[in-house]
Amino acid sequence: MRQPPDRLFAQPLSQVPDFAFNEDVVRVFPDMIKRSVPGYPTIVENIGVLASQFAQPHSVLYDLGSSLGAVTQALRRHVQIEDxxxxxxxxxxxMVERCREYLHAQDSMFQELLPVEVIEADILNLEFQPTSLVALNFTLQFIEPPQRLILLSRIHQALLPGGALILSEKLRFEDSEQHNLLSDLHIAFKRANGYSELEIAQKRSAIEKVMIPDSLEQHRERLLAAGFSKVVPWFQCLNFASLIALP
Structure with a gap:
């Protein structure tokens, strides 16, 4: 099924509202994320591959901030662990409603997939079960900064020995020249994917108050403060990266 193109910011808006994951965004989200986040398909598919190395029997795998379930689908394709x-x-x-539809379609295409439960909830209020793998794929950056350490500490407490957290985020950089260079290259990436200058400017205005990126150093320090023993960057494309944090 052909996905509708992202044209949400193609026309001039008298007032640009704060970005929200509403019906309009959900409708075009697959196109939006593919054209906005360099390396996104590689990150998603390889989260499934990495998860297969950490997933343990009789445990839960979490996809926190699951949006349309791309990471969940990757987990189900790659992880074949009993119970x-x-x-x-x-x-x-x-997002939850459409995610359930996509996962139902995946069920009809593949056999013997991991069972999945899709929950509408605030992950800050979630009661975590013992888990061997947690994916936070471009989710932490939408959490209020004072809440981030609290969430990561609770995830660490729920992780089983030998498990892992996979954290993907947009990065800012302490070095201003590096930050500006990679920001400009990210804009070039969006232009190359068909976004106009108006779309790029209005999307930036919509998202700048609700998505607050951290530097790689901040992520590392916060993860260690949350109790993780080791933080390993495994992927970066321009100003987007993914890390493995071990308990």
Whole structure:
């Protein structure tokens, strides 16, 4: 099924509203994320590959901030562990509804997939079960900064020995020249994917107050403060990166 193109910011807006994962965004989200986040398909598919190395029997795998369930689908494709299941969590009712539809379609295409439960909830209020793998794929950057350490500490407490957290985020950089260079290259990436200058400017205005990126150093320090023993960057494309944090 052909996905509708992202044209949400193609026309001039008298007032650009704060970005929200509403029905309009859900409708075009696959196109939006593919054209906005360099390396996104590689990150998603390889989260499934990495998860297969950490997933343990009789445990839960979490996809926190699951949106349309791309990571959940990757987990189900790659993880084949006895008595293991996925819990996908998102606070957007529109995302949760569409995610369930996509996962039902995946069920009809593949056999013997991991069972999955899709929950509409705030991950800050989630009661974590013992888990061997947690994916936070471009989710932490939408959490209020004072809440980030609290969430990561709770995830660390729930992780089983030998498990892992996979954290993907947009990065800012302490060095201003590096930050400006990679920001400019990210804009070039968007232009190359068909976004106009107006779309780029209006999207930036919409998202700048609700998505607050950290530097790699901040992520590392916070993860260590949350109790993780080791933080290993495994992927970076321009100003987007993914890390493995071990308990």
């Amino acid at each position: 293991c299941r996925v819990i996908a969590v998102d606070n957007s009712s529109a």
